[in-house]
Amino acid sequence: MKLIIAVIQDKDVSRLSERLVKESIGATKLASTGGFLRAGNTTFLIGVQDEQVDHVLSLISQNCKARDQLVTPMSPLGNQVESYVSFPISVQIGGATVFVVTVDQFEQF
Ligand code: 2BA
Numbered sequence: 001m002k003l004i005i006a007v008i009q010d011k012d013v014s015r016l017s018e019r020l021v022k023e024s025i026g027a028t029k030l031a032s033t034g035g036f037l038r039a040g041n042t043t044f045l046i047g048v049q050d051e052q053v054d055h056v057l058s059l060i061s062q063n064c065k066a067r068d069q070l071v072t073p074m075s076p077l078g079n080q081v082e083s084y085v086s087f088p089i090s091v092q093i094g095g096a097t098v099f100v101v102t103v104d105q106f107e108q109f
Pocket of ligand 1: 035038
């Protein structure tokens with residue numbers, strides 16, 4: 001058995017959720033926050049049999065798309081701690097960041 005941990009942009013969550021429910025694939029959604037952008041995203045925990053992994057990965061890739069987002073990080077100006085200049089940069093947020101890990105044991109009580 002595998003646990004698929006997928007960090008998904010909020011905009012893609014309902015489409016992916018609907019697809020997983022439609023295919024009777026169990027999933028848990030956790031509200032999460034990206035460490036870089038500090039914006040909300042959603043982390044799916046999806047427990048599946050080994051032979052289902054490729055199918056679930058294809059559902060994720062079909063339902064999640066990469067987007068460019070303008071962000072305005074604050075950068076220090078010179079040596080003056082209180083002076084900052086901000087300039088927008090474009091960051092591409094992937095369709096999904098996915099980890100597949102082996103599950104040693106699975107129980108439901
Ligand atoms: P964030 O950490 O908010 O990152 C959003 C996007 O910002 C990233 O998209 C990447 O394109 C960019 N980015 C991240 N760190 C950067 C840096 N130090 N310098 C410049 N640009 C940077 P993705 O790579 O598609 O990641 C989307 C979200 O997936 C991340 O949101 C984070 O929540 C999660 N994630 C990405 N890599 C991860 C990892 N190795 N471990 C755990 N979660 C991860």
